[in-house]
Amino acid sequence: ASNGANGHSQLPTEEDMTLLQLQQRYAEEAAKRIRADGPAQFLDLTDADTDRFKAIAEDPWADHAALNAKETVKDGATSKFLILGGGYGGLLFAVRLMQAGLIKGPDDVRLIDAAGGFGGTWYWNRYPGLHCDVESYIYMPLLEETGYMPKQKYSPGSELREHAERIATQFELYDKTLFRSNAKAATWDEEEKLWTVQVTEGRGPNEPSRELTLKCQYLLVASGVLNIPHVPKIPGLEGFGGEMFHTARWDYSATGGSYENPDMEKLKDKRVGIIGTGATSIQIIPQLAEWAKELYVFQRTPSAVHPRDQKATDPEEWKTKIASKKGWQMERALNFVAHMSLATKNGEENLVDDGWTKMPAYSALIGSPGYGLVEPTPEAIGANVARLHKMDTHTAETARARVDQIVKNLETANKLKAWYPSWCKRPTFSDMYLQAFNEPNVHLIDTNGQGIEAATKDGLVFAGKEYPLDVLVLSTGYRSPAFGNGNPAAKTGIEVIGRGGLSMDEKWKNIGSATLHGVATSGFPNLFFAFGPQTAGTANFVTMLEVSIQHTAHILAKAEEKVGAGSRAVVEVTREEEEAWTMQVMMRAPYFASIVGCTPGYLNGEGQSARQDPKDMMKASRSSGWSEGMLSYIEVLEEYRREGSLKGVEVTAA
Numbered sequence: 155a156s157n158g159a160n161g162h163s164q165l166p167t168e169e170d171m172t173l174l175q176l177q178q179r180y181a182e183e184a185a186k187r188i189r190a191d192g193p194a195q196f197l198d199l200t201d202a203d204t205d206r207f208k209a210i211a212e213d214p215w216a217d218h219a220a221l222n223a224k225e226t227v228k229d230g231a232t233s234k235f236l237i238l239g240g241g242y243g244g245l246l247f248a249v250r251l252m253q254a255g256l257i258k259g260p261d262d263v264r265l266i267d268a269a270g271g272f273g274g275t276w277y278w279n280r281y282p283g284l285h286c287d288v289e290s291y292i293y294m295p296l297l298e299e300t301g302y303m304p305k306q307k308y309s310p311g312s313e314l315r316e317h318a319e320r321i322a323t324q325f326e327l328y329d330k331t332l333f334r335s336n337a338k339a340a341t342w343d344e345e346e347k348l349w350t351v352q353v354t355e356g357r358g359p360n361e362p363s364r365e366l367t368l369k370c371q372y373l374l375v376a377s378g379v380l381n382i383p384h385v386p387k388i389p390g391l392e393g394f395g396g397e398m399f400h401t402a403r404w405d406y407s408a409t410g411g412s413y414e415n416p417d418m419e420k421l422k423d424k425r426v427g428i429i430g431t432g433a434t435s436i437q438i439i440p441q442l443a444e445w446a447k448e449l450y451v452f453q454r455t456p457s458a459v460h461p462r463d464q465k466a467t468d469p470e471e472w473k474t475k476i477a478s479k480k481g482w483q484m485e486r487a488l489n490f491v492a493h494m495s496l497a498t499k500n501g502e503e504n505l506v507d508d509g510w511t512k513m514p515a516y517s518a519l520i521g522s523p524g525y526g527l528v529e530p531t532p533e534a535i536g537a538n539v540a541r542l543h544k545m546d547t548h549t550a551e552t553a554r555a556r557v558d559q560i561v562k563n564l565e566t567a568n569k570l571k572a573w574y575p576s577w578c579k580r581p582t583f584s585d586m587y588l589q590a591f592n593e594p595n596v597h598l599i600d601t602n603g604q605g606i607e608a609a610t611k612d613g614l615v616f617a618g619k620e621y622p623l624d625v626l627v628l629s630t631g632y633r634s635p636a637f638g639n640g641n642p643a644a645k646t647g648i649e650v651i652g653r654g655g656l657s658m659d660e661k662w663k664n665i666g667s668a669t670l671h672g673v674a675t676s677g678f679p680n681l682f683f684a685f686g687p688q689t690a691g692t693a694n695f696v697t698m699l700e701v702s703i704q705h706t707a708h709i710l711a712k713a714e715e716k717v718g719a720g721s722r723a724v725v726e727v728t729r730e731e732e733e734a735w736t737m738q739v740m741m742r743a744p745y746f747a748s749i750v751g752c753t754p755g756y757l758n759g760e761g762q763s764a765r766q767d768p769k770d771m772m773k774a775s776r777s778s779g780w781s782e783g784m785l786s787y788i789e790v791l792e793e794y795r796r797e798g799s800l801k802g803v804e805v806t807a808a
């Protein structure tokens with residue numbers, strides 16, 4: 155209720171009532187979807203122990219013959235840096251360390267990746283319609299260094315992968331990288347002051363795999379956030395008799411066409427089903443609609459779909475406006491952050507000017523400088539949540555109205571409307587998705603929040619009805635980035651043993667997240683991570699990678715300077731200082747309360763966050779983000795660097 159001039163509470167206004175009704179509707183929709191099994195409703199494909207799911211998880215893209223013909227990294231090799239991951243994060247680590255003068259000789263750096271090539275997300279995902287959802291001018295890393303001009307405002311997956319290859323070629327990383335190789339364990343060797351990493355290299359179907367032990371002074375983890383595909387444990391799913399695959403391993407042999415030319419002519423006489431309507435499906439469904447004889451879209455929760463407004467890059471505008479001066483890319487990326495997190499200064503131009511920058515309530519997820527510090531009282535938390543809901547009403551209503559404008563069938567239109575606020579699931583952008591539901595071959599099977607009941611040899615079952623299918627696409631997402639409470643080892647699927655036999659899993663189990671600035675943790679010297687907990691978020695993951703990686707490069711450059719040339723540095727965060735940072739982060743946790751009550755999804759532990767006992771909740775709050783947003787977080791890091799003493803980091807010579 156609003157307060158009158160005399161400060162007394164007045165009756166709720168009409169606006170208050172509408173907002174309350176909206177929140178009530180959101181709460182009902184979320185409640186429908188809460189399941190007792192939470193994240194356990196999914197099976198990670200890396201844990202699959204049956205032939206069908208194991209085969210689905212395999213790398214469809216590796217050129218085994220070419221990779222087997224060349225030995226890049228020998229068993230027993232020791233390097234100064236070992237980078238785990240060959241996606242944009244791993245590449246950024248390599249380049250920023252080179253630029254900081256820390257990688258000098260050809261043997262200073264090695265990379266490993268389970269994939270058969272560079273690109274990470276953009277290596278594994280090759281589904282038709284794949285594009286980045288953040289402007290490519292700020293999403294594609296190192297555009298200044300490579301001199302590359304993206305062809306469009308939002309690049310297709312192929313261009314994003316080729317860009318990873320471009321970076322690797324320009325910075326001569328191919329000969330230093332071991333592909334198809336899974337890191338399983340990393341152990342700190344106190345005597346040698348080196349990390350020992352156990353790796354299994356897969357060599358394709360015709361050769362046995364190879365076990366390797368690699369050593370390094372610094373272990374840098376860039377293992378990504380959304381790279382372990384999972385599938386729902388739907389009874390009977392494995393026994394489905396038709397073709398079945400996950401979107402992160404698209405099977406062009408089943409659909410026809412290829413990554414380069416995705417004309418899926420094999421689907422012309424097929425009944426195709428797709429489970430899931432998240433950000434991936436929004437891009438795929440228009441493509442399937444074009445080729446499939448019949449397309450059945452099985453929906454549990456609709457996505458909010460905003461306009462995309464794709465456009466070709468104008469070379470003149472690129473030269474004169476976008477990429478016209480040194481440092482333009484980070485400046486543009488931070489301008490985007492400012493517009494997303496309500497942090498613009500007077501009249502600051504909106505350079506990217508797209509849907510992301512007109513979605514103020516997304517700041518619920520990424521923080522905001524003016525609002526980030528919220529008292530840990532129910533009143534203050536409630537007021538912040540109400541403020542965010544109010545701010546979101548226009549965005550959410552506009553998205554729902556857009557469905558009515560585009561989708562002709564009233565019943566279908568109603569089912570496609572998202573009844574949750576913008577911050578609960580990744581918002582999507584498309585000028586083709588909703589339109590696809592006007593096609594006569596596209597059928598929306600809305601499960602009213604319940605999901606599929608069962609699969610049979612012939613198809614999927616919902617509400618007792620079987621839908622016969624020839625091809626089934628599992629667009630069911632990934633293990634949550636929050637898995638393991640932000641523990642980088644658990645996220646990466648490796649066992650990390652630090653000083654004195656301390657296991658990272660054990661440390662996180664006992665105390666939860668503990669880092670300095672989100673880049674390193676005590677007890678694990680010379681280990682740094684690109685996507686740690688306790689950092690700031692934004693919609694552009696590459697900005698997050700850049701900020702963490704540049705900070706690590708700074709710490710390492712300073713540390714090396716301290717020990718001097720000729721000595722090997724051992725760099726370790728102190729327990730005291732990581733706890734001080736953790737306290738800062740925990741202080742900011744109340745701001746994020748609006749996510750707890752969201753419709754279930756990977757951001758809130760599939761709805762389980764609200765059901766944690768207070769001790770677990772406290773532990774989880776240690777993994778919070780920086781609630782005042784990315785720009786504020788950067789200021790803190792810059793101040794730390796200006797001060798220059800590497801406070802909280804112990805540096806010794808090995």
Ligand code: FAD
Nearest residue numbers: 239241242243267268274275286287336337377378694695
């Ligand atoms: P990744 O690209 O995931 O690379 C990590 C690499 O580490 C992988 O290749 C993996 O094989 C390897 N790896 C992991 N563990 C091990 C191990 N134990 N041993 C060996 N190798 C290992 N973000 C955006 O900001 N904008 C977007 O438009 C966007 N689109 C996306 C689309 C899809 C389909 C998905 C799944 C994610 C998207 N993201 C997007 C998030 C995206 O993951 C990040 O933007 C970014 O690519 C992450 O880069 P990374 O290098 O940190 O991780």
Ligand code: NDP
Nearest residue numbers: 285286287386430431432433434454455580605606630631
């Ligand atoms: P999501 O986790 O977002 O979506 C999975 C989908 O599967 C949801 O619609 C989910 O429903 C549905 N689902 C799960 N289990 C069942 C079931 N038993 N029955 C019916 N439906 C089910 O995965 P995505 O791959 O779509 O996206 C993951 C993330 O990757 C995004 O959030 C985004 O960050 C990134 N991404 C970005 C893209 C871009 O535009 N560049 C493209 C693709 C991905 P429910 O919502 O009810 O759980």
